[in-house]
Amino acid sequence: MGTPAARIADLLDVVTTPSHTTPVSRPAPAPPPRTGGPTVNITVVWGDLVEIAADLHVTGHYQSVVPSAAELSLDRAISDGPRPLITEHTRLGWIDAQLGEVTYFPCRAGPIRTAAVVGMGPMGTLTERRAAQMYASLLGEAIAIGHVETMATVLVGAGVGNLSVGGAVRSLVRGFAAALAAQGPSAPAPRLTEVLVVEVDRLRAEQLLLALAHAAADQPGLRIGPELREDSGGRLFAPSAAVYALNALSGLARAAGPAPAAAEEALRTVLADFDPGIRDQVREQLAHLAEVARTDLSLTVRGPTQTQDGALPVRMSVQSGADGGLSWAALTGRATVPERVVAIDRDLLRELVGRLTEPTVDDARGLPVLLSRFVPEDFQRLISDDATVLLELDRDTASVPWEFLTDVQPTGEERHAPLAIRTQLSRQLRTPYARVMTEGPADGPLRALVIGDPGDPEKGLQLPGARSEALAVAARLKALGVDVTLFVGAPNSTRQPGVEPARRLDVLRALLCGRNDIVHYCGHSDFDPSGTGRRSGWVFSDGLLTAQELSLLARPPLIVVANACYTARLGTAAAPGGAAPTPWGNPQAALVPSLADEFLRIGVGHYIGAAWRIPDDQGIAFAEQFYRHLFTIGPAEDPPTVGAAVRSARKALYDQRAENDWADGGQDRQRWSSWAAYQHYGDASEPFVPPEAPSGAREG
Missing domain, CATH: 1.10.10 (Arc Repressor Mutant, subunit A)
Incomplete structure (x- = not known):
């Protein structure tokens, strides 16, 4: 999958082509100063935003989207230390980014005195009309501050596949004109008189200047500088x-x-x-x-320049459509793709989810291509094997097993491995709440809490495999230098020598008082399909342990791994007939999103759960590979992130499918698809840097 090549002529909004018929024109002379109201001078600058001196520096910000491109450059310029300020505020949910809402950040010494981001709303929703509202809000607030004389900004909203340069410029002109009109003709002249619209690429800077001169020709309150100003940091891509x-x-x-x-x-x-x-x-x-007037340029053309974003994640939003179907939007470091709606009957999608939740071998082979057809074609081309993929989901679309996504290929061509095997793929839930601050690992050895098989055997809830997994995980973590607290088995079950039983109260005490970095749970889970979260949690012999009980955590764990299967045996959370109703008709499909939502709500950074039952030995294999990769140097192509460790563990299970020598002599459905059961909620690109383990504990 790769980005489609753009026609070179399409890079120029002013070129006369079938798709661009705007007549070629040079910038019009600047109009005389306005006398009937406030006036703002707009100058197009060819340079780097963070190297331009101004009182206020502004970029755009989509809801829940970590900075990229110009915003990332601004973030790095104002931040000290390894955790950029705007990025951390985004990950913690502290930037609301409603359309036109401005959020300010303090700055270090340098050309940037005050930095701000203006909210663009959810990605994929920015139209010219909404962008004009955003620009009106931005200029109005900058004027109201009172001490800002010069504001430097990029052309917010312009990008390949989103608003064109011309469309974003029209929005800027309309929004700025509306903000000035709101001041009234008798209002005193604002302190803000100069807006610098900065573009790092020379060609786009010229496009921007031409488009501004054309769009603002009938706006006497906006004076467009007739010449392109050259400043430091300008490039030619x-x-x-x-x-x-x-x-x-x-x-x-x-x-x-x-x-x-x-x-x-x-x-x-x-x-x-x-x-x-x-x-x-x-x-x-x-x-x-040949139709374009030649420009008098003296340029030194650099060699191929790496894009500003490097290998930034590809973020895709998948929401339930108002009239059924799926509503998609996408954002990469190179492009923003507005909303695309894929029409699909909800009953068909429900059936697909059901058949891909613990699928048969035949369904696991054939249905992922059908699932991938529900991804818009232009979105498929945005994805490449070297880019982390973040799926932003709502509670309905989170039930879809997107881990099965694969390339859509013509019949007869060799099939590639699924996307989740070739690259890091993680999920994020679109929620109305802000994430609680999650601290990084403390100095000294990491601490982990491991719980296995806490269900009541008298109710048929014992899981010997969960017990084995907990013991194996505890041994692996101890070998990696982690300080482990272990609880195994219900009090009325067969006791594990030297190990405390998993009583709910004791586990809660260890959670609230132990400052655990990692929590690993193996056992049954249950959830409340109403979405209230009051009965979503882990099953113990004496009741559920829910995220509600954990809300008192002063320091939530960074990582929670839960190899937990759904149980409808508790009665109170289940519907008549034993199956809890969900939008998709499959309670198991809704289990992980429900639990992930509750744990992320209390501030857990990463929640990793299995969406259906996993064979005991494969659950152990996944956990061992996950922790081995997380704490040691993995393959050269993988960075030290939680997402990379999940991908490595998925691949370990995926590669086992070729063995075909399982105990039953056939291709067991659970073993064939166990790699796809593991869902990761969190930012796959977020680094994980554990403290040094004791000598000899780390593996190569």
């Missing part, structure tokens, strides 16, 4: 360099003289070594660029 190169070729063809043969010979010489298909495309683009 590869697509722009290509456009300027083609422009130069166009000039070369014209310079060859009026004789068509001379022009053709010049082009033939330049393009001789190109593939015929490329030559045809170049000729087509040259025909368009």
Whole structure:
């Protein structure tokens, strides 16, 4: 999967093409100063936002989306230490980012005195009308502050697949004009008189200047500087360099003289070594660029420049559509894709979820391609194997086993491994609450609480495999230098020599008083389908231990791993007939999202749960590989993150499918798909840096 190549001509909003018919024009002369109301001067700057001096620096911010591109550069510029300020506020849910809401951040010494982000709302919802409201709110607040004379901002909302440069500029002009009109003709002149719209790429800076001159021609309160201002940090990225190169070729063809043969010979010489298909495309683009007035530029074209974002995550939002179906939006470091709605009958999707929850081998082989068809085609091209994928889900779409996502390939082509095997894939729940502060690991050895098989055997809730997993996990963590507290078995079950039984009160005491970094639970779980969370939790012989009891935690654990299967035997949380009703008709499919929601609510950073029953030995194998990777150096292609450890553990189970020598002599359905059962809620790209383990404890 890769980003589709854009037509070079489409990079210029002012080029006359079938899709861009705006006449070419140079910036109009600046209008005379306005006398009937406040006036703001707008200057387009070719440079880097964080290197431009101003009283206030602003970028846009989508709800729940960690900074990228210009916002990430601003975040790094104002932050001390390894945890960038805006990024941490985002992860903790402290930036509401409602449309037009401005959030301010203190700054270090330097060109940035005050930094702010303006809310863009949920990703995928920014239209020209909403962007105009955002810009009106931004300018109105900047004027109201009183001490801001100069504001530097990027063109918020412009991006490949989202608003075009022209669309974002129209929104800026309309919003700024509305903010000035709200001041009234008799209002005193605002302190804010200069807005610098900064663009790091030269070609887009020229686009921006042309679009502003055209859009603001009838707005006397906005004075557009007639020239592009050059400042520090400006760049020329590869697509722009290509456009300027083609422009130069166009000039070369014209310079060859009026004789068509001379022009053709010049082009033939330049393009001789190109593939015929490329030559045809170049000729087509040259025909368009011949219509563009040449610019007097003196540029030093750099070599290929790495994008600003590097390998930033691809974030996709999947919500239940108002009229059924799925509503998608996407955000990457390169592109923002507005909402796409995939129409699908809810009953069909419910059936697909049911069949992919603990699926048969045939369903696990055939249905993931169908599931992947419900991802919009342009979204599929945004995903690459080297980019972490974050899925933002609501309570309904969280029940879908997205871990099965794979490439959509024509019949007969070799199939690749699923996306969750090739890269880090994690989930985040769209919720109305803010995440509680989660501290990183404390100095000294990490602490872990491990609980296994706490159910009442007299009620048929004993799980010998859960007991084995808890003992194996405790041994693995101790070998890795972790300080482990272990509880195994109900008080009325067979006792494990030297191990305390798992009484609910004792476990709660260890949770509230033990400052645990990791909690690992193996046993039964139950949940309340009403969504209140009052009965969502882990099953002990003397009742449920829920996130509600854990709300008193002063320091929530960073990681919770729960290999927990659903039980409907408690009666109070279950519907008549034994199965709890859910939007998808499958209580097991809704178990992990329900529990994850409650634990994330109290501040847990990462919740990893199994969406259906896992064979005992594979549960142990997943846990051992997860912790081994988390605490030691993993494969070279994986960074030291929780998401990388989850991917490594999934892959360990996925690779076992080729053995085909299981005890029953066939392809057991649970073993075939156990890798996909594990769901990770949290930021897969968030680093995990454990303290040094005792000598000899770390593995290579």
